[in-house]
Structure formats: structure tokens, C-alpha cells
Amino acid sequence: MKDWIEIAALDDIPRLGARVIRTDTMDVAIFRTRDDQVFALRDACPHRGGPLSQGIVHGTSVSCPLHNWKIDLASGQALGPDEGCTNVFATRVEDGKVYLALKAGEAAA
């Protein structure tokens, strides 16, 4: 069982945009795509830790604001030709509310 935490209404996150969640250990970026899919990544670019939440979202990827690496929202992987990845967290949208599973070991694949 995952521990789902309610974090926001879907409409609190701009379409093709992101919001940041402060947790005790790190910042998590929550992204919303054009078709209302929601993804969560650790808010740190695999390159030099840039805040991915501040990047430009397109399709199901985000371009980092610092040096323009492209990160896949679903896997946290840098898209070619760059290499690296950041943590992914499971999300769920129900009745217009966004839920997040943060616990270690419960990161989505």
C-alpha cells in the first residue's frame, strides 16, 4: 500500500506548468501536462541540480531552466544525448485532487 497524501487541487497547477512542494528532505516538483496528466519529480536536475519546476513543460518532458537538459517526466531520465536521472514519485488524480506518494522505496518505476 502506498501512503497517498493529498497535495493540491488539479487547478492549482498551471497547465504545461509546475508547482513546488517543500518537504523536510527535499523539494518535489509537480507537473501538469496539456492533457492533465500529473507527474512528480525531485526538483533537482541530474545535470547540476537545477530546479526543474521552473522549466518549460512540453509533451511529457520538461526542459531545465539552467542548461536546457530535457528530462522525461514519467521516468526522470534525461533524454538523449544527455545521461542521468532524478527521482520519480507516484501521483494520482481523483475528483480534481492531486495525490502524491512520497515514501522511500515507493517511487514509481
Next chain:
Amino acid sequence: MKQKLIVIGNGMAGMRAIEELLKLEPSLYDITVFGNEPHPNYNRIMLSPVLAGDKQVDDIILNPLEWYRDNGITLHTGNAVTEIDRVGQYVIDAAGDSHQYDRLLVATGSTPFMIPVPGADKQGVIGFRDIKDVDTMLEYAANHSRAVVIGGGLLGLEAANGLRTRGMEVTVVHLLDSLMERQLDKPAAALLKATLEERGLNFLMQAQTAEILGEGHVTGVRFADGSEVAADLVVMAVGIRPNVTLAKDAGIHCERGIVVNDTMQTFDPKIYAVGECVQHRGECYGLVAPLFEQARVAANHLAQIGIGRYEGSVTSTKLKVTGVDLFSAGEFNESGGDETLVLQDPAQGVYKKLVIRDNRIKGAVLYGDTMDGTWYFTLLREETDISAFRGTILFGQHDIGDAGHGDASASVMALPAGAEICGCNGVCKGDIVDAIGKKGLFTLEEVRAHTKASSSCGSCTGLVEAILAGTVGEGYDKAPSKKGMCGCTEHSHDDVIAAIRHSGLKSMQAVRDALDWKNPDGCAACRPALNYYLLAHWPGEYQDDAQSRFINERAHGNIQKDGTYSVVPRMFGGLCTADELRAIADVADKYRVPEMKVTGGQRIDMFGVKKEDLPAMWKDLSDAGFVSGHAYGKALRTVKTCAGKKWCRFGTQDSTGLGVQLEKMTWGSWMPHKFKLAVSGCPRNCAEATIKDFGVVCVDSGYELHIGGNGGIKVRVTDVLCKVDTEEEVLEYCAAFIQLYREEGHYLERTAPWVERVGLNHIKQKVVDDADNRKVLRERFLYSQTFAQVDPWKARAQGEQSHEFKPLRIA
């Protein structure tokens, strides 16, 4: 079930098309490749350096066997396709097996033309086309002494030079009286011949081969006039013939080559063709750059995206003989009505000729100094009006103070591997050379993607191109004649701007639909550009899209490397009062700003502000009368002024006051790139107005207006636009100039490269000569300012876009 794609010809064009296809649609097809040669795809143009001993065969493999395996491609090497059955949709290979296809790509290249004289079939008579030919030549060079190369063109001279380097005595036989007549005019050809003679090559000009002599094995060549030369090896390099036999036998329409349309489709819609075997709009090409463009288009259609079109190419050539610098492009022999510019320096062995028609370069021949070849080629391809720098054009790009490192290309190959090329991303020459070699990169775009060199400010582009040229050989670095704005579209910036203006497209979605965007959301490169173009062309109608702006413009601050922001309030003309300074000091205390600095733009920067604090801080600044300085935006930045007439003993006009007026008029406007102004009160120019996008230098009798300057990595001094008499005129010309740039500049193109691209004359015509147009431009600028001069800080302090600044809390 997946569709089957069969490729005939495992060469440069065929595999390039497959690479492009895999990028677009990695799993649409089951791909099978047939290659007549026993090797995986290699870089054919590097055979010359292999022959000359500058490279090894292993160095020139482009797609190793693992590449085919990793991409699930079935490769048959040393196996020629012998028949295409179009009705049954299958091919038959050399072993007699048949293979079904849904789509077929023919890329069979070309074959060397062997002149049909008696004896041409003797042993020791070969062409120069593949690894096998090179192996044969190397073997002869080791065991024999005399070679004859028939053909004094590009290929023949590279073969001759290679054989000479390997120790053979070489005679080049040429039918005409001038070498490389398809690339060189006579003076350049004469210089080339002299250089090659010095290196020990012999030439027989105007010699028509009549017979190859020998019993079984060649012993010599006899000419039409009866004379003879002895030879152990004869290399025929008189030309190539598109390899169309297979296609022709299958009933596909062929003329000189396989005839294709602009989508690289043959007359059989299931069959595409690319490379030297193809004839497009009557042209057959024998250089890689156009073939790569063809490959990109074919891939696009094979991927069923279906929007690319190939419209033919202009090509340029360079001879790959170490130590001989030669470049040619376009129509290098003038015809009636053309003008020529010639620079000749026999002592230095330098010859340069440009053929000019209607102030545009039509052709170029360079010998001895080819540093500016790429630049001339760009001017030629883009049909740039050169009147503004025609007087000095032959001295090269560095002479006109271009925004790139045009002058460094010749010396770049001499740099050590550790030399830093891209200062922005800290990339050294060695990194670039390694990436080119290991990853098989061909284009500037690819080097940018893999190394990040030249991907930021772009001023090292010239250096990177030079490294690319020096590392992989000529022919590669030539960008396609018209570049798509980004990976999402084939359309250039100009196409997009024209469509927005003329078809009245008013939303990003409309632009993407009308111009067949590949990705529904666009990407991080085109979204900000489209957002800008729409904003600039439809003020008041288009709604700015925050999610299409880079974070700096979205958060109205400059993101710093630790994720904090800097805050720079506007100080008009750099003037300030004690109250204003006190207000800034109070804000700095209240929000514990860790560091402050006076910027080069004459205002105060507060660093290290947390994003959540921005709105409150802006509110305080706004209450004290400040607006945003837009220090973060592709927007009007600052107007720098000097002390001026009011205080300075040299001052001729009120430079400070004029600067304030200019900034009041222009602040808040969005631009293709950042835009800076300055006003100096006299020609001593303390405000550095001659390195600004728009600079004013006051003189006794009025105001000199300067445009297109910038500081930065490579300084460009402004061009003089004109002189005017009054402050009103300064404001009018400034508004008109800005508006022209806003409407015509490409996104992320500063005024310096824009002025160089469109030419100073163009700008003078629109802004100076045509008074009505100037007034219209100014009106449009002032109209758009009525929407733009809304302080973004105040709006956000009042709650606009508040989600941008507040982190979510876990509920």
C-alpha cells in the same frame, strides 16, 4: 505486424536516412539493409586521407556493426540486390533469396565512369570509389613505381596526391587546359597546378586518352596525338555515373539518375530513393551535404509525418589535400552583367574572387586563404545584400567586426586539445573532437546536442564549425540551405513570422496547426519564440502565455545558480534621488538581501532573494515608485547616460534628460533579444553609446544615431544610421528602429547579427529614407507600448500569477 522497410545500398545517404528515421519513428518498421561492400557504412569522403596515410580505415567507420544490432536492423553485407519485383513487392538478393517489402529505399550511389577506350579492362586499371580501390592502390604503391591518374578534377587530384605521398611517381592526365574546371576559374587553377607541381606531381594537359597499353596487365597509356607514358597503375577519375541499373531494370522511371519528386519518392509510390543515384529537378549531386538533406526529407516521409520537402541545394567544395587551401561555390565564372571582386597576392599565393549580381554573391573561388569560405557561402545561400560592407568584403569577416569568431577558423586546428572553445559551457577542443569521432557527428546541431558547445551564446559557433570541418572533412558542416526554427518544424523563423503576419494567425495553436508542427506543445525553443512573435504582431489581442516563457521572464527576476533570484529596479537614465536610494536600502534590510551591487547598466542589483519573497519585496518597491528593470528579459534593459551638458564641461546636449525620455518611451517593451540604449553628451562618449543596440552621441549641431552595437564576448561597434537635429527626432527614429527590429528580428537574434543579416541599407531605407514608413513604425511601437507598459511587479504584488511564487504545503 510491423511494416517492412528494405534499403538497397549500405552507404552514406541510405544510412543517414535510416538514422533520421530512427530519430522520428524508432519502431515503425522492420528494417533490412543490403550492401554490396563487405563493410558496415563508412565515411567515403575520408578515403582520400586514408590513401594519403592521414587516417586509418577503422577511423572512418560511421555505423559499426553494433549500431545495426542495437537498432534491430538486419544487415546483409557483401550481398547485392539483383532484382526488384514491384508487383510482388519483393527483392531478390545475390544468393537468390527473396525478401518482401512494404517500403523500399534505393540508395545505390554511383559508379566511377571508365572511359571506353581499348584496354580499359586490363588489370591495374581501377576507379577511386571504395575501400577496395584504396587497398589496390596501396598495394601497387608498395610494389610498383609509376601511376597515371586520368582526370584532373577533385577526385583525380586527391588520388594523385595520395599516391604521390605513398611514394609513386604520378602523372595526371587532363582533357582540358585547366584543372578542376567545374570548381575553379583559370587563375585559381593555375595557382593550384603550380603548387601541385612543386610537390612533385606531373601534368599532361589537353591530352586525350586513346588506348591503355599492355598484355593482360597495364604497362602504359597512349594518347590521341600518338605520345605515350609508362604506367603500372591507371586510376580513372573522370566522373561518376548514378547507379541506376537495378531501378531501371525494375521499370522505375530513370533519366541520368532515378527521377524523384520533392519528397524523394520515385514514380512508384512505395519506393523512395536518396543519394548520388537520384535525379531531382534535373540535378544529380555528388557531394554529401545535399544527400543528407535528401535523407532527412525521405526519413520524414517514411516516418509518415509527411511534411518535409527537398528543394535542391547549392553546394560548395574544398579540396582535401593537406596544405592546399581551396574553396569554391556557386557560379564562379561571371556571365554578362555580373561584377567581380578580385584580390590577388601572388607573393603570398592568395587569390580570391567573388562574382556579384544585384549586390548579392553568386559565386566564390578562394585559393591560398579559405578562412572566409563558410562566411561567403552563407552570404551566397541566404542572398544577403552586401552593399554595406562590399568595400572590405574581400578582407574577410573579421574586418567588418562580425559578432562571431570569423577570423579564428584557420588557426583553430592548431590549438591544443585542452584549449577552451565554448566559454559558456566549459567545453574544450579535445571534447569536441572526441565527440565527433566517437559519436559520428556531422552537423553543428549534433555537436551542440552532444557537447553543449556553441549551444548557449553561440559566439563560438565559427570555431566549432571550423573544428567540425577540420575533423570530419568538408561537405559536412554545411547547414541545410534553410533551417527549421527548431526540431518541431521545417519552417524557418522568416516563414513563421510571415505566416503570423499575412495569414493573421493569432494563437500559438493556430501557428502550429497552420505550419504542421510535429509536437503538439512545441518545445522549449519554439514556444518562447512563438509567444514573442505573437505578442509583437498582435499587441492587445494576443494573450501572453506564461508557461511559454523562460523562468526569468515568468518570475520577473533572474534565476541564479543556487535557485534564488536577483531584483533590479528600474532607474530611468541612471538618475536617482536620496529618497529612492533610501527606499531600496529599506527593502534590502527588510528582506535580508545578502549582496548588492551597482550594475554596468547604472542601477542597483539585489542578489540572493528567495522566490517566495519576491511579490512582497516588489510591493514595497512599487509603493516607493519603482518599476521592474526587466534585467532578466528579452526586453528593453537600460538606457545608460553620461553627465551631459548640465554638469559636464564638454557636454553639448542634455544627454541625461534625453536618456530619461528614451527610457520612459521604451521601458516594458518585449524584444527578440535584450536591447540596450545609451546617450553620450559629446563624442568623448562616456556612456559607451557605440556598443549599444541603439546609441545616441550628441554633437554641437545635433544628435548622431548609432545602431547594431554590442559588447560581450565579441565586441561589435555600431553602424551610423544618420544624424538628426532635435530630441523629438531622436525619439521618433528610435521608436521606428526598435519596431522594425521587433517585427523582423528572429527570436534570440540581437541587433548586431540582425543588422548584418538584413544589411544597413535595408534599415536606412525603412527608417531614414522613407519618412512615412518611419512614422507608421513609430505609431505601431507606441500602440504596442500602451499594452506593454504595465509594471509586472505591481501586478504580481497584487496577486497575479500568485501560484508561480508560492510553494505548496503538504496538506
